[in-house]
Amino acid sequence: MIVLTKENFEEEVLKAEGLVMVDFWGPKCEPCKAMMPSVHELADRNAEKAKFCSLDTTNSKRLAISQKVLGLPTILFYREGKIVGELCKEFSIEDVEAKLQELI
Template sequence: MLEVDKNSFEEEVLQAEKPVMVDFWGESCTVCLELMPGVEELAEKYSNEMKFCKLNIKGNRRLAMSQQVMGLPSMVFYVDGEKVEHLSGDDLTIEEIEEEIKKHI
């Protein structure tokens, strides 16, 4: 998974050639940390069809807010530079994330 921040977000996410999933996470978000190994497995599994990025909101809050990310964890999907889906919440599962990936590839 590619680590992005406010300096690389536009180039890596909004100008990507294929669909992108961005994992917005924070160091104090236990659900984010629990999901991360599974998200990284999905990134490996679907790396040919989709680009996977993660963005630590620390130092990137303004960017997260501009993307309407108000809670963590948040998995945001982009196609052709447009935000098309936003999954969020403490009850988010790897299965739900994988289902959403399949919709966009």
């Protein structure tokens, strides 16, 4: 998983080729922390199919809002700088995997 910041977000996500999954999370978000090991495992299993990134929104609130992230956890899928899939608030790792397979 690539750790995103406001400094590298554009290069790693918006200018990237192919499918990019971004996990927006926060250290005070219990559902985020509970799902994180499964998200990392999914990323490891599918590393050759897509790029996987995570963004701690604590110090990047404006960036998160600019991407229409209004609640956590949120996972967005990007292709050619555009959002092509979204999972927000109440979803399971199975939902993430299904969306990933749908978009690959």
